[in-house]
Amino acid sequence: MTRAIALPTPGRLLRLLAALLLAAFLLRPSLFAPLLQPLTTNGAPAIYNQGDLLTLTLQHLQLVAMATLAAAVVAVTMAILVTRRFGAEFLPLSRSLVNIGQTFPPVAVLALAVPAIGFGEAPTLIALFLYGLLPIFETTLTGLTTLPPAVMEAARGVGMTGWQRLWRIELPLALPLMVAGLRLSAVINLGTATIGSTVGARTLGEVIIAGLLSDNAAFVLQGGAIVAILAVLLYDALAFIERRLVRTPAAARSADPA
Template sequence: MTIGNLIRLLVLAVLIALLMRPDLFAGFFALFAKPGQPVIYNQGNLLAITISHLLIVAIAVLGSTMVAVGLGILVTRPAGAEFLPLSRAIANIGQTFPPVAVLALAVPVLGFGTGPTLVALFLYGLLPVFENTLTGFTNLPPRVMEAARGAGMTGRQRLLQVELPLALPVILAGIRISTVIALATATIGSTVAARTLGEVIIAGLLTGNTAFVLQGGLIVGALAVLIYDALSGLERLLMARQGRGVAR
């Protein structure tokens, strides 16, 4: 086992321990709390909050992926090429409007809670997946495509059996970027009453309790690193199966 894998396992073990038994880390977090302040976040269960945070991110990224990949496939077909500028404009909406602005616009329509956060994360996650989908489908090996046509495959068969499997590692790279962005950005959802790890950080900021801020930040950071590494590993596996190297 490599040193990198050992570090990943250690980070995972510490994260699980922090979520299941945060009291074990009371001595460490006491170094960052003022006298009389609670050391461990006491306004909710860290594990439950983390699961809620991950569910919100998963739903938003799944939605972004479905729409972005669908648009990417559409505009790389001859019949849909003319929609490329419109599709790119749609994908850029999330990057044009900051998530905080999206939350402010969504709250009057959807009310407080998870809804506005999902909208903000969905829009913010479109561009990385869309652009990587375009890259994946526009850089397919010409010889492979010619062979698929020569074998008499229909357009649907080429898409599902040839193009999509070949483009998948590049698409997955976009999903990885979108997921990591969403993990960090989801914390602002707590400003509109969504249950995310942002509530731990915000509670610390409001009370001047650095221990709370550190707890929320460490959990988000550990999740981002572990999920990033897991998706990177999946990309490498897919590329290895195709006999290609992973570009870095």
Template sequence: MTRLPARLWRLALFALLLTFLIRPGLFAPLLQPLTRNGAPAIYDKGDLLSLTLSHLKITGLATLAAALLAVSMAIFVTRRAGADFLPLSRSIVNVGQTFPPVAVLALAVPAIGFGEAPTLVALFLYGLLPIFETTIAGLTGVSGPVLEAARGVGMTPWQRLLRVELPLALPLVVAGVRLSAVIGLGTATIGSTVGARTLGEVVIAGLLSDNLAFVVQGGAIVGALAILLHDALSWLETRLARVI
């Protein structure tokens, strides 16, 4: 039996996901056996496409903010002037991994209220470590002869950073962003517990109403998004590695 190429599987998954988000009613017969007492099979308290876009927006904003700070910190501590701050920087980025996102939400809500803001804070803190560590690995992994050659042609430290070190480290930076984004995508579901519009809203509604169909569709959408996002960033990482 011939196996379909991975690219075709991804395209099929994307098409299936898009169809479900635009025309979820088509899948009602498939999910109906998971309901009880005539409950709706498709989530009917909000638009699934709108929730998905909001979920992606929150994840994207948090990942972008985490990337900007983590890369900046990694650059600083890999310079001679900032080397002494490496232990402190590691302690800072480890905060997000030390405290579970639920705990961060619990602490953030009294300070900044309900909605997207506490969710963004939790995802931001949770996403720092992977990007920080992979960026450090990429910057410190640039070979000595390459740096010496850059010095030999008269490049300044900033020119070496921007033209040599960061481009060579870019595949590892993208790897860190991929880890952070996929983790954030799954973790963002808990944002609905504090009023953020995420796909966690569908899962929570299913749990509260004992409707397994809601739980399955919410989890399936997040899972499909995570697979597609992981594959897209993995492809970008591979392409960058080949070019560089």
């Protein structure tokens, strides 16, 4: 009996091609110089030459990962607390706190943070952390407050305590929505992190800013293209994880190993 072979969709092929091109460009950027040279003037370099592109990319991703992880820990903790009986009264305050990042744009946060803590990665981390709170908090809150009543009633019926219900039932069922919030936060921060270079953080924004200052469209294109491809790949990777979590039976994810 022959098994049908699943062929990759055109979208997946394009993403795979983009990933391969990105890897090739970061490892051997000089190979792409002839393609970018028409975008330069007066013999300017076609490839960014004020730093290593691979190193800048890794530093950019590290900054985004640190800020998103910190935002996830704080936002999920707050969502858990306000969905408990003892913390329900703090829901309005929590919503006000997580909305700070959306009320004040990252540029404004940087402007306020730099005089207090100086230049570098620290003010950028603060800006990205605040900007990434809202999506994770709201999706986690939605996941924890829209659980099937029958499931929760059954958990109470078998004698589970509040914390047992949280760890074995509520969080596993809410996990797909939590990952969705994490995906939005990470992708937003990936693009927003470029502004960190205006205050001395090592990000891909350096490439874009250098291109704007020297009127070198090749620099602007390669900096923007790297960020854009990374955002698409990160979005797809987290969306894949989210789909797998949705398909996985909740009972299997929340089963007691004992």
